[in-house]
Amino acid sequence: MDEKINKCRQCGVVLVKDVNWFKSFVDKKHGRYYLCKQCAIESSRKWRLENPERVNFLQSRNHHKKIQKYRKLILDLLGNKCNNPTCPISPEKLDKRALHIDHVNGGAYQKGRRINSGRYPQYLKKVYNELKNGSKDYQLLCAYCNWMKRFKNNELPTPRCKKGG
Ligand SMILES: [Zn+2]
Numbered sequence: 001m002d003e004k005i006n007k008c009r010q011c012g013v014v015l016v017k018d019v020n021w022f023k024s025f026v027d028k029k030h031g032r033y034y035l036c037k038q039c040a041i042e043s044s045r046k047w048r049l050e051n052p053e054r055v056n057f058l059q060s061r062n063h064h065k066k067i068q069k070y071r072k073l074i075l076d077l078l079g080n081k082c083n084n085p086t087c088p089i090s091p092e093k094l095d096k097r098a099l100h101i102d103h104v105n106g107g108a109y110q111k112g113r114r115i116n117s118g119r120y121p122q123y124l125k126k127v128y129n130e131l132k133n134g135s136k137d138y139q140l141l142c143a144y145c146n147w148m149k150r151f152k153n154n155e156l157p158t159p160r161c162k163k164g165g
């Protein structure tokens with residue numbers, strides 16, 4: 001390991017391991033460089049301000065990962081198949097991606113609309129925990145059956161584009 005003294009590129013403070021050492025960065029412009037903890041926090045804040053679309057991308061990737069994770073857990077718990085006994089799509093033909101997590105009493109759609117999409121992973125986590133505790137409030141329906149149920153029960157969304165009544 002190299003013993004030379006490393007200084008923070010930003011403020012020039014001498015870096016001491018386990019004290020103010022953050023980590024070394026490598027980039028095309030500066031090669032290897034070092035930042036103290038303080039400057040690292042500062043620069044990552046600045047970076048986030050300057051790269052909102054990158055931040056969004058990383059957040060949404062994380063978001064999707066969480067959704068996928070809980071979706072899979074829920075689908076496994078509920079048997080990975082459409083719960084409608086008269087489902088016209090045979091289980092072998094059904095693509096798992098077409099399975100919807102449906103609230104048996106029709107609450108899911110309204111509930112789903114109320115939670116903002118940013119909180120969807122938390123919602124799925126909650127559903128998963130309820131199911132694990134024996135809840136019978138949720139079922140899987142394929143897209144077809146889910147829409148038919150909505151038509152039948154009038155669980156249809158009202159148009160969103162209304163402004164001021
Ligand atoms: Zn610094």
Ligand SMILES: [Zn+2]
Pocket residue numbers: 082083084087088089141142143144145146
């Ligand atoms: Zn179905």
